[in-house]
Structures are given as C-alpha cells and as structure tokens.
Amino acid sequence: MIDFERFTLDNGLTVIVNEDKSSPFVAFNLLYNVGSKDESEHRTGFAHLFEHLMFEGSVNVPNFDDPLQRVGGENNAFTNTDITNYYITLPKENLETAFWLESDRMLGLNFSEEKLRIQKNVVIEEFKQRYLNKPYGDFWLMARPLVYKEHPYKWATIGKEIGHIENATLDEVKDFFYSHYAPNNAILAISGNVTVEEIKQLTEKWFGPIPTREIAKREYNLEPVQNQMRRLTVERKVPVDNLYLLYPMCGRNGDDFYATDLISDILSNGKSSRLYQSLYKEKKLFSEINAFITGEMDSGLFVVSGALSKGVSVEAAERGIEEEMMKLKEGFIFNHEMLKVKNKIESTIKFSETSILNKAMSLSKAELICDAGLLNREVGYYTDVEINDIKRISEQLFRNSNKSAIYYKAQQ
Amino acid sequence: MGVLDRTEAPGFKTIDSVEILQAEKTALDNGVPLYVINAGEQDLVKIDFVFNAGEWDQEHPLIANSTMLMLAEGTLNQTAEQIAEKLDFLGSFVYYSNTKHQSVITVYSLNKYIDDTLRVLKEVVKYPSFPRNEFMTLRNKQRQKFLIDQEKVEIISQRAFLKNLFGEKHPYGKSVEMTDYDRHETAGLRDFHEKFLNSKNCQIIVSGKKDHVHYESLNKFFGNNHWGAEAIINESPFEITGANEKFLHIEKEGAVQSSVRIGTHCIGKQHKDYPKLQLLNTVLGGYFGSRLMTEIREKQGYTYGIGSGIVAYKNASYFTIVSNVGNDVRGKAVDAIMNEVKLLRTEKIGEDELTVVKNHIMATMLRNFDGPFALADNFRSMLLHGLDYSWYNTFIAEIKSATSEELLLLADKYFHEEKLNVLTCG
Numbered sequence: 001m002i003d004f005e006r007f008t009l010d011n012g013l014t015v016i017v018n019e020d021k022s023s024p025f026v027a028f029n030l031l032y033n034v035g036s037k038d039e040s041e042h043r044t045g046f047a048h049l050f051e052h053l054m055f056e057g058s059v060n061v062p063n064f065d066d067p068l069q070r071v072g073g074e075n076n077a078f079t080n081t082d083i084t085n086y087y088i089t090l091p092k093e094n095l096e097t098a099f100w101l102e103s104d105r106m107l108g109l110n111f112s113e114e115k116l117r118i119q120k121n122v123v124i125e126e127f128k129q130r131y132l133n134k135p136y137g138d139f140w141l142m143a144r145p146l147v148y149k150e151h152p153y154k155w156a157t158i159g160k161e162i163g164h165i166e167n168a169t170l171d172e173v174k175d176f177f178y179s180h181y182a183p184n185n186a187i188l189a190i191s192g193n194v195t196v197e198e199i200k201q202l203t204e205k206w207f208g209p210i211p212t213r214e215i216a217k218r219e220y221n222l223e224p225v226q227n228q229m230r231r232l233t234v235e236r237k238v239p240v241d242n243l244y245l246l247y248p249m250c251g252r253n254g255d256d257f258y259a260t261d262l263i264s265d266i267l268s269n270g271k272s273s274r275l276y277q278s279l280y281k282e283k284k285l286f287s288e289i290n291a292f293i294t295g296e297m298d299s300g301l302f303v304v305s306g307a308l309s310k311g312v313s314v315e316a317a318e319r320g321i322e323e324e325m326m327k328l329k330e331g332f333i334f335n336h337e338m339l340k341v342k343n344k345i346e347s348t349i350k351f352s353e354t355s356i357l358n359k360a361m362s363l364s365k366a367e368l369i370c371d372a373g374l375l376n377r378e379v380g381y382y383t384d385v386e387i388n389d390i391k392r393i394s395e396q397l398f399r400n401s402n403k404s405a406i407y408y409k410a411q412q
Numbered sequence: 413m414g415v416l417d418r419t420e421a422p423g424f425k426t427i428d429s430v431e432i433l434q435a436e437k438t439a440l441d442n443g444v445p446l447y448v449i450n451a452g453e454q455d456l457v458k459i460d461f462v463f464n465a466g467e468w469d470q471e472h473p474l475i476a477n478s479t480m481l482m483l484a485e486g487t488l489n490q491t492a493e494q495i496a497e498k499l500d501f502l503g504s505f506v507y508y509s510n511t512k513h514q515s516v517i518t519v520y521s522l523n524k525y526i527d528d529t530l531r532v533l534k535e536v537v538k539y540p541s542f543p544r545n546e547f548m549t550l551r552n553k554q555r556q557k558f559l560i561d562q563e564k565v566e567i568i569s570q571r572a573f574l575k576n577l578f579g580e581k582h583p584y585g586k587s588v589e590m591t592d593y594d595r596h597e598t599a600g601l602r603d604f605h606e607k608f609l610n611s612k613n614c615q616i617i618v619s620g621k622k623d624h625v626h627y628e629s630l631n632k633f634f635g636n637n638h639w640g641a642e643a644i645i646n647e648s649p650f651e652i653t654g655a656n657e658k659f660l661h662i663e664k665e666g667a668v669q670s671s672v673r674i675g676t677h678c679i680g681k682q683h684k685d686y687p688k689l690q691l692l693n694t695v696l697g698g699y700f701g702s703r704l705m706t707e708i709r710e711k712q713g714y715t716y717g718i719g720s721g722i723v724a725y726k727n728a729s730y731f732t733i734v735s736n737v738g739n740d741v742r743g744k745a746v747d748a749i750m751n752e753v754k755l756l757r758t759e760k761i762g763e764d765e766l767t768v769v770k771n772h773i774m775a776t777m778l779r780n781f782d783g784p785f786a787l788a789d790n791f792r793s794m795l796l797h798g799l800d801y802s803w804y805n806t807f808i809a810e811i812k813s814a815t816s817e818e819l820l821l822l823a824d825k826y827f828h829e830e831k832l833n834v835l836t837c838g
Contacts, residue, residue: 022453023782060418065701070768071424072775074700091775096422104418121713125669129716129736133669135563209416237666239559271484271496281492281549287556307556340501347503347522350456354783 012184026192045159182213440635579653610640670838675732687810
C-alpha cells in the first residue's frame with residue numbers, strides 16, 4: 001500500500017507525493033507523455049535522441065549534471081515507445097536543486113548545432129553497441145515491423161535506421177521540444193522524507209511560472225487486427241538458433257491486461273513454471289526459454305523467446321511451445337497454480353515498494369495509465385483473475401492468425 | 413514573491429558524515445555467526461548465507477559456479493521440480509552465486525513465509541544430491557551461453573585483459589575454455605560442496621525489520637548442530653605470471669565497435685593510499701561527469717559510455733578503463749584516453765572539480781548504506797576484505813583531507829600512462 005497525495009498546478013502539471021521517512025534520499029521522477037510513437041515515420045529515433053539533448057544544458061543552466069553531482073545527486077532517463085522518463089535521487093536537504101534543474105529544462109533548452117552533432121554520434125554508438133554489435137541485438141529492429149503494420153510501434157525506439165538519426169536537424173529538435181515538453185504533458189512524482197506542503201511550495205515556485213503549451217495532437221493509426229500468420233527467417237552469424245513467437249495483445253489499459261500478464265507468469269515466471277519445466281527440463285528442446293508481455297499503452301505484445309538446444313529442429317521447438325499453449329486453451333490449469341502466480345506477484349510488488357525510486361516511477365506511470373491509485377488496486381486486479389479468464393484469453397491470443405514467428409538461424 | 417532568479421543555484425548542504433547502521437553480531441546455537449541488520453519498515457527480509465570459498469578454491473574451472481547452481485536441482489528427499497514449486501508458491505526468491513572468494517545463497521522472502529522458505533533451504537544447503545540428468549541439462553545450457561558470450565567483444569577483451577595481467581594459471585587471470593565443459597562432471601561439485609558448504613565455513617547476514625521469527629527459524633534449520641564436513645581449508649598460493657604486454661589487439665571479424673580495456677595492477681582496500689586513489693579514479697572515470705565521460709563521450713562522441721574503476725579482490729587488485737568505441741575512431745579514442753590519464757599526473761585538479769568529486773563520493777557512501785539490503789551488501793564485502801566499520805571513518809577522513817598536490821603524486825605513482833596495458837578487440 002502506497003499512500004500519496006495528488007495536486008495539479010494551474011499550468012497543468014500533475015504532482016504526486018509519497019511521504020517515506022525511511023531514507024535520507026528523495027526520488028524525483030518526471031514523466032513526459034511522449035515516446036517514439038509520436039515520431040514521424042521518416043524521422044524515427046527522435047524522441048530518444050531528444051532525451052540525450054535534455055542533458056546538454058538549458059536556458060539558465062549551462063550544464064545539467066555538474067550542479068546535481070555537486071549536491072550529491074544522481075540521475076538518468078529512458079525513452080520507450082510511449083514515454084520519456086527523467087529521474088533523480090538526491091539527499092533530501094538538497095531537494096530544491098532537482099526542482100531548479102528540471103524546471104529549467106522544461107522551460108527551455110540551450111540548443112546548438114555542435115551539441116546536436118555530438119549527441120548524434122553518441123546515439124549512433126549506442127545504436128551500434130546495443131543493437132548491432134551483439135548477437136541477437138537486432139531482434140526488435142526486425143520484430144516490430146513484422147508485427148505492427150500501421151501503428152508507430154512498428155519502429156524501435158532507438159530508430160529504424162542510423163540514417164534517420166544522422167539527418168536530424170536543429171529546427172526539428174526545437175519543434176519537437178515545444179510540441180511535447182510542457183507542464184500540461186508531464187507528471188511529477190516524488191517519494192521520500194518530504195511533506196506535501198513543502199512540495200507544493202517548491203513546485204509552485206519552480207514549475208508554476210512555466211506556461212502551458214499546445215501539445216501536438218496524436219494522429220497515428222491504431223493497429224488493425226491481424227488475420228494471418230506471419231513468418232520471418234533470418235540467418236546471422238550467431239552461435240545458437242533462436243525462436244520467437246509474438247502475439248498482439250491488449251494495451252496497458254485493456255480489461256485483460258492483468259490476466260494476460262498472469263498467463264506469462266504461468267508459462268515462465270520461476271523455475272516451476274510450465275515452459276521451464278516442460279521444454280527446458282523435460283523435453284530439452286530449449287537451453288533458455290521465456291515468456292513475457294511488453295506492456296505498450298495502445299496495444300502490446302505477448303512474446304515467447306527461446307534458444308534452441310543443439311540438434312533440435314525449429315519445427316519441433318515451435319510444436320513444443322504450441323502444446324503448452326494448447327493446455328491453457330483447454331483449461332488445463334490448477335487452482336494451486338493460480339495461487340502460486342498470485343503469491344509471487346504480491347511478493348514482487350512488496351519488494352518493489354522498498355525503493356523510493358521505484359515508487360516514484362510507478363506512481364507517475366500509473367497516473368499516466370489512469371490514476372496513481374491504480375498502484376494500490378493492482379494486487380486486487382491480479383487476485384480477481386480466474387481460471388476461466390486464463391482459458392478464454394489463451395483461446396483468443398494463441399491463434400495461428402494472431403501469430404508472428406521469427407526464426408533466427410545460425411549461419412552454417 | 414520576487415522574481416525568480418533561475419541562474420542562481422539553490423543553496424545546498426554537503427554531506428559531512430555518514431551514519432552507518434552497524435550489524436549486530438550474534439550466533440546460532442552451533443556457533444554459526446549471525447549478523448543482523450535491523451532496518452526497513454516492511455515485513456520482509458533478505459538473508460545471505462555466505463560461504464568462504466569461491467573460484468579461487470576450485471580445482472577445475474566451472475566447479476564453484478556449478479555447485480551453487482545445482483544446489484536446488486535435487487536433494488536427498490526432493491526433486492528439483494518440487495523445490496522450485498515450493499519456493500515459487502511462497503513467492504520467495506532465491507539466488508545462488510559465487511565470486512572469487514565467496515559462495516552465496518541469497519533469499520528474499522515475506523516474513524510470513526520465512527519459516528517455510530528456510531525449511532526448503534535446509535535441504536538445499538545440506539543435502540543436495542547433484543543428479544546427473546539435471547546436471548547435464550545445466551551443462552548444456554551453460555555451454556550455449558558460453559558460445560554466445562564468445563561473440564561479444566567486451567567479453568573477449570575482458571578475458572584477454574585479465575590473462576595478460578595475472579597469467580592463465582592464476583584464478584584472477586584464468587578464463588573458461590570450451591573444453592572445460594566436456595571435462596566437467598558432478599564429482600567435482602560434490603567435492604566442493606563437502607569441503608566448503610558446511611557450518612564451520614558459513615556466516616549468515618539477516619537484513620530487514622528485526623523479527624524474532626528470523627532467528628528462530630534459522631536456528632531451527634541451521635543452528636542445532638554442526639552440518640557438513642569439517643572444513644580444512646588450505647588457501648593455496650598462486651603466482652602472478654601475466655605477460656603484461658603493453659599493446660594487444662584481437663581481431664573480431666564483423667564487429668562494428670571495438671572494446672577497449674586499459675589498465676594495470678593496483679593496490680587494494682587495505683593499503684593506506686586506497687581512499688585517495690579511489691578519489692583520483694572517480695575524477696578520471698568513476699561517475700557520470702568524469703573526465704573520460706566528458707571528453708570521450710560528451711566532447712568527442714566516440715562512445716556511448718566509458719568508465720574506470722579499481723577492482724579490489726581479496727589477494728590482488730587492478731585498475732581498468734572500460735569502453736566500447738566506433739572502429740573508425742579506435743586509435744583516436746585510445747590516444748584521447750591516454751591523454752586524460754597523463755593529465756592526472758601533469759596538471760593539478762582544480763579546486764572546484766575536487767569539491768564536486770568529494771561531494772559525489774560522500775553521497776555515494778550515503779547511498780551504499782541506505783536501506784537494509786544495501787547495508788547487507790556492504791557488510792558482505794566487509795567480511796570478504798576483513799574490514800571493520802572504522803575503515804569507513806578513515807576512508808571519509810582521507811577523502812575530505814585530500815589535496816590536489818598529493819593527488820598529483822599518487823597519479824604519478826599508480827596511474828602513469830606508460831605503466832598501463834592497452835587491449836582492444838574489434
């Protein structure tokens with residue numbers, strides 16, 4: 001259970017405060033409702049490139065990191081398909097520094113050609129390091145356009161290709177800022193040894209004067225229902241064959257989100273899970289096997305990924321997974337098993353609540369999804385899932401017409 | 413309210429001291445040392461079983477690691493599946509790991525299930541049966557992982573870097589070979605378990621809100637008599653025989669980036685110069701605003717990330733700079749890195765930079781002791797290095813008193829660019 005208070009400034013900034021006296025630090029999490037889905041198809045990778053530029057100085061503060069490090073703060077950020085999230089932890093006495101720095105870069109950035117040029121290089125090296133220079137690193141670059149045909153989820157957050165990043169111009173950068181970065185498009189969550197009163201004052205002081213901005217309207221297409229199986233085989237210089245099965249599922253707000261998450265737990269959370277026991281331990285079809293959901297806002301994916309054991313054919317491997325899904329579709333699920341995955345969820349949530357940074361991040365994300373109180377209702381949503389839900393959703397989800405299979409084959 | 417001056421930084425306080433919540437030492441009835449860190453507010457707990465033996469003590473590669481990973485894969489009375497089923501049902505998380513000198517079982521559990529969890533753990537720790545079928549499954553999995561790792565430039569370069577420093581016979585320099593997997597058998601695991609995983613060689617760290625149930629359950633399952641064989645541990649000495657080649661390049665076909673490792677032997681935590689050398693390392697590459705990050709990433713854009721660190725093992729230590737850079741700028745990047753290293757011994761660090769780094773180190777100390785689990789992790793490292801809490805007071809005093817002049821001398825003594833080995837792979 002996380003106690004919190006919420007208030008909104010006149011300019012539209014939503015603020016959530018969780019008082020936690022247990023740490024000498026405060027976590028400060030600022031979420032912007034902008035991700036790679038807000039990019040143009042010809043300028044992909046932009047939201048993430050922009051995240052890098054947010055560290056290159058703002059209108060009144062030439063350097064973001066230096067003053068923060070001076071007061072013992074640490075910070076980082078990430079971008080995904082839906083959000084760009086900036087976070088800071090710092091000693092509670094120095095909390096105001098976080099307000100000063102974050103509000104200034106919401107106010108405006110210190111754009112320059114030179115900074116853009118350098119951050120393009122950094123991002124291109126990131127692209128190489130994470131997506132090109134390691135085995136299976138390019139998987140998502142291939143998987144997204146296979147599964148999504150219309151929705152901007154069809155490109156990876158890092159970008160479709162390096163060329164898009166190389167060609168970004170300063171004008172585009174500025175335009176992106178003013179149409180997405182604004183108090184009325186952000187959620188601030190704070191967790192730590194603070195009072196709501198104190199946060200109200202600080203927020204009013206530093207964020208209050210920032211004007212509301214007009215946010216670019218989202219005009220992309222939603223993904224149409226898939227009606228035919230898709231297959232892709234690629235050969236790469238990798239040592240081991242991999243198989244991936246991807247199934248489109250509901251978005252983060254969908255009615256079946258929690259039940260679908262539990263299906264992934266039944267299949268692959270922990271050593272007693274079905275895929276682990278049956279396909280890794282018993283049949284030895286895979287040396288590694290996982291099932292997980294990706295959790296995008298509009299429509300997500302249910303993914304099964306596995307590394308094939310030596311000498312196993314891809315057909316046998318895929319059949320193995322299908323057989324496990326068939327059991328779920330037939331309702332072959334035990335009460336004891338349901339209780340097990342629910343217990344594990346409860347425990348995972350309790351442990352995550354020991355971290356102020358986790359709490360601040362989860363509160364902002366929950367507020368974006370519907371409202372911060374969602375965080376405290378989630379255990380209940382999981383508990384309410386019944387065997388029949390698992391059966392019904394499995395029948396819908398694990399159909400051939402809803403499947404994309406990627407066979408990542410080792411070059412001989 | 414006046415007009416807000418955004419160019420002026422708000423006032424701040426520096427961290428002058430770090431209060432460390434100390435572990436309370438007691439023992440189970442059989443004498444196994446029990447360290448209790450009473451912190452946190454939730455009804456949950458982390459328990460570390462720390463055995464004083466690791467890769468250093470194994471007779472063949474892979475033994476220590478496989479012994480740990482096989483503990484829950486079948487015991488006298490239970491199959492791997494039964495064990496997994498019980499632990500998952502309780503929502504408990506158990507991790508088996510080892511380092512050069514420690515083998516550790518870490519348990520995370522809600523208090524209400526700690527007794528049931530430890531009941532399962534008792535079997536796992538005391539009576540593993542190392543079934544061959546399960547072992548072969550694990551061995552195949554590890555072999556596949558090894559094959560994949562061998563394709564990563566940062567793994568190839570790290571292995572070669574350590575071999576060049578310590579020599580391939582030394583536990584710090586030795587790396588696993590493909591053929592090790594073929595020779596790998598359960599006999600070695602039984603032997604390692606018998607020798608090292610017993611009550612005489614065990615210490616337990618409990619962290620979380622103190623609850624009598626922790627002690628009672630631990631004592632019930634691990635405390636009423638000695639378990640395991642009597643430990644006779646001869647710490648075998650190893651000679652450092654690294655070739656210490658100054659420049660090595662390993663060609664990796666198809667790589668679009670090169671992995672860089674630059675470094676040399678270094679002093680350890682017990683050495684009087686260690687705190688100040690750590691400060692110097694932080695200036696160079698130990699935090700986000702470090703000189704290497706500023707120059708190689710933020711000014712040149714050669715890399716996504718670069719850092720440096722002192723890796724302090726129990727019996728030897730090394731200093732290393734680590735990065736992945738574009739192939740086309742590999743030479744330039746190495747030159748630029750070496751130039752930053754050289755500047756440490758030729759130009760005094762400015763007062764302002766020194767202040768920022770000192771503040772950063774103090775905050776990091778505070779972070780390392782924030783919350784029960786962080787405290788426990790630190791305490792485990794103290795056990796390994798034989799440190800007590802006064803070490804941290806000395807560390808803080810040394811950091812605070814450090815001057816640019818003495819750092820210049822330290823840089824010349826320990827981080828001279830001509831003493832560093834440069835290894836690239838790409």
